[in-house]
Amino acid sequence: MFQVDAIRWANSHLWWLLLLPVLLVPIWIGYEAWRRRVARSLTGRSLVPSMISGASAWRRATVMIAIFCALELAAIAAMRPRYGLKEISVSGLGIDMAIVFDASRSMKVADLVPDRFTAASVEIGRLLERSKGNRVALVPFAGIAFIQSPLTVDYGVIRQYLADLHVHDLPVPGTNISRALQVAAKALGVDDENPRGSRYKAILLFTDGENHEGDPEAIAEQLAKKNVRIFTIGVGTQNGQPIPILNERGAVTGHVRDTDGMTPVLSKLNEELLRSLASKTGGSYHPLTANQDVATNLAAELEGLEKAEYMARVDRLLEDRFQYPLAGAIFFMIVAFLALGGSKPRKISGVLALLLVFTAQGANAQALLERNHPGVAAAIKQLEAGSFGDAAKALGELTEELPSRPDLWYNLALARSAAKDYPGALEAIEQALTSFDRARELHPSWPTKAKLLHAKGTILALMASSQDSKPAKEVRNTWRQAVEALAQALIADPDSQDTRRNLEIASLVAYPSCKSLDDQYEPNNSPQDAKFLMLDPNTMEFKEELLLCPKDLDFFKLPLNPGETLFASVLAPADESGQEQQGQEQQGPKPADVDLSLHESSTPTKQVRHTAKSDEIVTLMISGPEREDGVSYVLQAQVVPACPQGDDQFEANNTPDAAKVLEDGDISARICPGDDDWFSYVEKKGEQRQVVLEYSNEDGPLELDVLQADGTNMDVTSQDDEQGHRRVVQLPKAEQDASFLIRVYGGGLEGFYKLSISKGDGGGGQNQDDQQEQQPDAGSKTMKEQLDAIDSNSENLEAQEAANQSPYRDHVPDKDW
Structure with a gap:
């Protein structure tokens, strides 16, 4: 249902245009009064109407009303009403794949023509020509990895990124394949709660296989469980060649040499690792050589994977509705021209002129009005004056009116960051990047993509610095997001020293050595x-x-x-x-x-x-x-402690007269040598219960007796296997409240056990396999469950003696061991 309050006005500051047509009312009234005075002042009133040129009174009134309505509707159109949402999307059929491209310095080795990096880039381009309908992401890596292009069907974007990518662009040297695989998995969305796209996802790893950090094989095993296949492309030769030294422009200035200063350090293809990564995930290994058509072979294998229909959403915006009031304005202006009278050619010319004017205005009004918004300058002045809260509030209102302006979102992010509202700043800079990417035309006054990414990385770094109270792992993840954003910013603007410095600082914090994070018990490795x-x-x-x-x-x-x-x-x-996982209590x-x-x-x-x-x-x-x-x-x-001071909280219950009362449920207890445990239980009328004793192979053997009120000993079913032992007694269905005595004894042995009273199965024992699935064995029940049942008695002399002989000396436990 249409709702007036749901209308949003993109140019609400132009409300004053609605007042302009009102000024025509007194002008028209004055004109009509003047016309009447002129008519009355002339003699020969019967000839006056023929002497005064112009339309009749009703035509003039029609023209006035039509012009008034046209101008009001034109003002409404200029305010750009928006109502409802529109979503533009395209769909296709294919698989999702991430191209993971090694951009480390060893890729400049010239054992392929002209070098490994260029040869791999050319082969990726050939592969893209043979990939139809697949969504592709690009993940360059060296010592760090980042998503340069998310999943897209626009292969031109991938080719452009490849053309702009250089080995010297990545600020952190080294080769970390495991991190690259993790980032590629993120690009494919394999860890999302509701993953989309094809069932099988592919990672195409172009590298020489030299790995300096992490365990890529362990990552590959994890990805295999998530239906991700890794196809490895070995770039290089097993003989290898010296690793070049590059200057800031990427030109080779020498070769890396060993500690003796003479022997060149060779970079060789590590086929063993690449074959292992492929085999662990069901992929394949392809050496990049002159006689191998890697692109064609890969395209054929990818074609065999199960495809899925996907939808790539392009935009989701408020629907512009200015066309309707604009059409009404044009209609009323046409009515006004027709009502004026005059020759047909003149009328037609006037109508065409109006149509041209309104068409031109509709095409150019939006950009003109947004760029000259009166509130923008005021908000930026507040920001420059240090009034960050006021600036953030004003910019927030402006972004609601002008959501497509990345510069406003950027300034809002800066204002919120200065006010230490880092989550709000991060949200604003994300909106700035989104608006920048969606813009059909980039204005010269807008910040560059590199500047937006630099701001995002810096905001994330500031956020991480303020997260002292959060878990260390969560803080490191925030630092790593900062590294990823700053790395993309440096790729976009390699000459930015501020970005390079921030990236180096963030990288040190985001990827510390595990040794620096280890606990206070180190070293304890032997x-x-x-x-x-x-x-x-x-x-x-x-x-x-x-x-x-x-x-x-x-x-x-x-x-x-x-x-x-x-x-x-x-x-x-x-x-x-800090929240318990769902179902963890059970x-x-x-x-x-x-x-x-x-x-x-x-x-x-x-x-x-x-x-x-x-x-x-x-x-x-x-x-x-x-x-x-x-x-x-x-x-x-x-x-x-040893028995008897380590007995359970049910002591003393060594005789039938001292039996402890049990309710439905489980208890964990301990029996000491020569010390039977007695319990009593009342089965309610109409109910049927079973008594189950469980203990592990390390205890006992223990036995279970259940005595009826008349002293009759009930039948016991034994269930023994490698996991432990069970003794089950099925109680008869109670026609009235029935009392039972339960005895657990070990014949001079000791042990921990679990005693359960639950609904019976009506058959004197249930399927053993089912029972084992439903009830953990006694040996696997948690230590806390067994040990919470410890008696407390500060007068126990045996416990005091045991404490005196303990290596803990005078630290006497509260519990009765």
């Missing part, structure tokens, strides 16, 4: 350097977030007394936003990406348990995948 874990003396527990750097191991050690049990596990850090803590083992020879796992037979020092080893920024993990450890 058993000899293992660090002691300092347990909380009250809870005998340790929990801390740590970092594992690439090609590192973390070693920790812990003293144990005879009979003490160590539980240790590695968990994923909490979500950086699923329990998420395991970390690292592994834990008791010593170098044991099998890595996510959690370990160890009971000391004598005084000993236990060593824990943390291992994991190699990632550029390292792997964050939470190490959790707790020591449970």
Whole structure:
């Protein structure tokens, strides 16, 4: 439904034009009064009408009303009413691919004609000629990588970027293939919540394979899981040639030499790495040689991938509606000319002249009115005077009226940044870039694309500098976004020293070495350097977030007394936003990406348990995948004293008379040698429950008895496998409230166990495989679940004696161990 308040006025400052037609009213009234006075002053009134030339009274009134309406409608058209949205889009069929182009200095080696960089550029151009309908992104890289062109079907843009790209443009030297692959994945949108485009996405990696940082093979394995195929193109030869030294203009001035100052350093093609990257993702390797038609072969392989229809949105704007009042104005002016009378040729000439005037005005009014907006100069003066808040407010209002002006968005970004509103500044500079890219004609007064990108990178750097309270990883990601924007700015304007300096500063912070980020326990990369874990003396527990750097191991050690049990596990850090992941409460803590083992020879796992037979020092080893920024993990450890001081919170429940009352649900408990655990349970009328005892292979064996009120011992179903042991008793359906006694005993043995009371399956036991899917085995339940059931009794003399003999001396735990 049409709503008047939904109309937006692009040139609302021209409201005063609506008042101009009103001035015609007194002029017309005066003219008519003068005409009547003249008529009355003449004698021979019957001849007066024929003596006075002009139209009749009704024609004059018609002309006046028509001109009034025409001018009002013309004023409305000049204010440019906008209503509703329009979206211009094109669709096509193809695959999404990212061309990852090595622009490091080794690509200037001349083992291909004329050099690797030029040969690869030519081959990419040939490939684009053979790619029809595919969306292509361009990602140049050296020590850093950035998206120079997002996914586009305009191959001319890609060719232009390639023509403008030079090896000396990239400010950070080196070759980081892993980072380039990550940036390419971002360009393809593989990590988006709702990824679009083709099912299979392709990365075309043009490089000599020399990699100085990161683990590209690990990145390739991750991309393979996301249906990304990597096609590697080996640029160079295995014999290689010396690496050239380039000046600021990219000219070769010499060759890199070894430490002896004589031996030239050769750059050779690393085919082994490139073949591995391709094979891990289902892609293929293609050497770029004179007898290989790489472009044709690649195009044929890409053609075989599953395509998808895509829509490339070009624009989404408020719909201009000035045509309607303009058409009305033209209509009323035509009515006015026709009502004036006169010869036909004169009428036709007048109508044509009006049409020409309005057509010319419609074509040129928008640019003229926007550039001469009276509020622009005032807002910029406020900005220059340091009134950043007022300037931001005024510029914000102007951008609502003139959303297509990148210079206004740019000034708004500067004002907000000066006011330390960095999120608002970032939003404004993004709008400036969008407006700049959409503009059909660039005005000389507008900032350049390089200037806009420089501003974006600087705003992101300032934002990162102000994020002291946020997680370090999130801050580094902001710094890396700044690096990407500044790198694009430097590509657009290689002579900008300010951009180059800001990029160098941001790069140091955005990509620090993992060693500089490592935790306070370093160095602990060998058993000899293992660090002691300092347990909380009250809870005998340790929990801390740590970092594992690439090609590192973390070693920790812990003293144990005879009979003490160590539980240790590695968990994923909490979500950086501080919010729990959906469903995490039901699923329990998420395991970390690292592994834990008791010593170098044991099998890595996510959690370990160890009971000391004598005084000993236990060593824990943390291992994991190699990632550029390292792997964050939470190490959790707790020591449970030996029996009996380490018994659970249900003690004393060693006899039927001391049985503890249970409700529906799970409990975690511990049984000590010669110390049976007794519980009581009342099954409500009409209900049917089952009792399940679970324990791991490291405990027991433990047994379960369930006694009815008359002392009858119920049947127990045993379920044993490699994962652990289960004892299940199916209670009969209660015709009235029924009482049961539950006994857990170990026959002189000890162990941790889980006891559950839940709805029965009606059949005396359910499918074992289903049970194992629904219930984790006793050995895999979390340490916290087992250890939260510790009794508190400061009078326990055995606990005090154990504490006196502990290596923690007078730090007495609160809990009754």
